[in-house]
Amino acid sequence: MGSNTQPFTLAILGAGIGGLALSIGLRKQNVACTIYEAAPKFDAVGAGIGLGPNALKAMELMDPTFAQMYDAIKVGNTSPERQHEQIEILGAEEGFGKLRGWEGGSVGHEKFERSSAHRKALLEVMESLVPKGTVKFGMRVVEIRQKDGKVEMRFEGGETVRVDALVGCDGIKGMTRKAVLEERYPEEVPAKYTNTYVYRGIVPMEKAREIMGVYAEDARWWMMEEKGWAMYPISQGREANIVAFIMDRKPWVGEQASREVSREEMLAEFVGYDKRLQRLLDVSWSYTSSFRIAHSFNSG
Numbered sequence: 597m598g599s600n601t602q603p604f605t606l607a608i609l610g611a612g613i614g615g616l617a618l619s620i621g622l623r624k625q626n627v628a629c630t631i632y633e634a635a636p637k638f639d640a641v642g643a644g645i646g647l648g649p650n651a652l653k654a655m656e657l658m659d660p661t662f663a664q665m666y667d668a669i670k671v672g673n674t675s676p677e678r679q680h681e682q683i684e685i686l687g688a689e690e691g692f693g694k695l696r697g698w699e700g701g702s703v704g705h706e707k708f709e710r711s712s713a714h715r716k717a718l719l720e721v722m723e724s725l726v727p728k729g730t731v732k733f734g735m736r737v738v739e740i741r742q743k744d745g746k747v748e749m750r751f752e753g754g755e756t757v758r759v760d761a762l763v764g765c766d767g768i769k770g771m772t773r774k775a776v777l778e779e780r781y782p783e784e785v786p787a788k789y790t791n792t793y794v795y796r797g798i799v800p801m802e803k804a805r806e807i808m809g810v811y812a813e814d815a816r817w818w819m820m821e822e823k824g825w826a827m828y829p830i831s832q833g834r835e836a837n838i839v840a841f842i843m844d845r846k847p848w849v850g851e852q853a854s855r856e857v858s859r860e861e862m863l864a865e866f867v868g869y870d871k872r873l874q875r876l877l878d879v880s881w882s883y884t885s886s887f888r889i890a891h892s893f894n895s896g
Contacts, residue, residue, distance in 0.1 A: 609771070616719070616725075643839070644835075645712065665724070674833065681710065684700060685816075712815070713831075743758075797838045799880045826840075
């Protein structure tokens with residue numbers, strides 16, 4: 597006798613790093629899925645991303661091909677003595693701390709190997725491992741609910757899709773967050789501002805070396821009271837990624853998104869920094885906005 601059992605249907609909401617990674621892992625285990633993405637196409641933009649041992653091990657477990665393809669685009673610290681160092685820590689003020697007698701420090705482990713890449717390159721690798729047709733673009737969900745043992749998604753335009761399971765990879769402001777939390781914990785639906793925002797930019801490595809010398813080529817963290825500046829190589833060493841963190845004691849006003857600022861406002865944030873770091877602002881790309889950092893839940 598034939599079976600009337602219907603195939604299990606699984607949907608993923610969001611075609612970013614999380615959604616694509618889940619799809620790659622499921623496919624390797626012969627589990628079919630469909631990804632619904634609000635954007636009209638893949639939009640592999642962004643700056644640098646650093647991956648540690650746990651992420652690299654997860655890649656290998658998801659799909660060895662994924663790990664091999666990442667190996668081809670990654671870059672680590674270039675100095676042999678820093679291969680197992682996560683990041684060197686220095687002062688951000690003039691002289692990087694040496695003028696006050698501090699030589700800095702570092703964080704690392706003998707089994708740690710640093711690796712970084714451009715987010716765009718990582719997403720392109722991941723996209724190549726997802727079969728065509730897996731991602732349905734232009735599908736912006738407006739409602740999610742459970743009904744009769746299924747999960748029902750309603751999209752802009754009125755289309756409805758019913759599946760056995762839905763995994764939300766649609767980010768901290770995504771609809772799945774609301775669907776899971778709103779009934780019991782409505783206060784946790786809005787993302788919480790961590791009172792920290794960042795400026796992000798990318799500098800051609802040639803320019804970074806010209807300005808920073810030996811400080812350009814490995815991962816480093818320059819710190820100052822309530823401020824920090826991280827820089828590390830990406831794009832197989834052709835570019836340096838910069839993320840500058842600013843602690844903010846005030847509540848975030850306006851939309852939960854990046855905010856355009858004037859160049860004068862930005863430069864004022866880095867008064868007192870070593871002139872070499874300030875010069876990087878003149879040759880970096882995309883240093884025109886501040887981006888709020890948010891977290892999911894109240895802690896404590």
